[in-house]
Amino acid sequence: MNHILRAALSLMIVIGALAPAFAMGQGYRLGVDGLACPFCAYGVEKKLSEIDGVERVETSIKDGAVIVIMNDGAALDETAARQAVQDAGFTLRGFTKLPAGDTGK
């Protein structure tokens, strides 16, 4: 019986430890007009990364799209995203909330 309890306890500890790693925040797909070279993409990513709650930003330059992944429980405000893209010198074309678990890949 003790073995079963110990195994169950260990499993709960492992699951508890790994849970944050598997937790996925909300993802957003931003269409950014004007983005046409790698050096300019950095400015867009940096400005978006400065928004509170942003965990990760990834650009697909071919598609003119930027995927923003938020921290668990955080949401991206469209106005803040538009301002960040504007501050980088470009234009926000589209703002789409991705389905849960979708990282845009």
Add this chain to the structure above:
Amino acid sequence: MIPRAGAGRPTSRAVCVAILGIATCGNTDVYAAPQTFNTALPVAKGEFIFREQLFYRNAGKDEGPDDRDLQVFGAVSVLGYGANSDLAVFGVLPYLDKRLRLDRGPGQRVARHTRGIGDARLFGRYTVFRRDRRGSNFRVAPFVGIEAPTGDNNDRDRLGRLPAPLQLGSGSWDPFGGLIATYQSLEFQIDAQVSYKVNTGADGFRFGNEFRFDASLQYRLWPPDLGTGVPGFLYGVVETNVRHRARNRIDGVADVNSGGTSVFISPGLQYVTKRWILEFIAQLPAIQHSNGTAIEDDFTLRAGFRVNF
């Protein structure tokens, strides 16, 4: 006239400058995407871009009797800052090493040399027109600035005071301005710039005013197809620079052996990533119409990097 230490008499200065007749000894017009002039692409608000460019210029085409040969090594540091999405300010500081060899008599060849900080430039660029499309953009941006006399304009060697064109600085506050247009797509980029610089002069010497037209084509050579993410771009580059400089003036008198018009054609390469850029270009004179016996260029090599902070 403002008195200056070590200045020769007007006649001797006129002779000295006329003998040399050297045009610009160091090009400090190095900023962003093209390698020999500026671009209208944005600097993000609150962000910095740093650029360092090394160059070597050789000018040894001399039709005069002195067989002059000018070599200039330089390192030009540029810091750009995005005040907002439309306004960017730039500071440019060159470090120059100039060496002139010339005949001073039968069998007597001498070298004159100086090195140090050149004239710094500060200018602002404001985007007045912007059209962003998916995978492309077009921008037009005028700019205005000032070249400050941070370089020594009274350097001397064992032969006396160096002639004005060989000095590190002009000694004068010189305003300049112009207009840049940039079209950029995922495949290529075109930049064009017109600019004018008014040289105000100092200590009785004034460089001729300068007009420039510059154009650049950058074509993506690699990768041929864009995958996901942001791959590094390798661009093949061709730039051209058209420069016209009016004659220098010494105590109000035009120096007939100075100024002129030149056209450079410059092939190069540029590798661009999100955080940094490596670049190289060779400026080759295609047309040179120098006034009198003004010395002419052989070539200029430039190599450098840029970093996004």
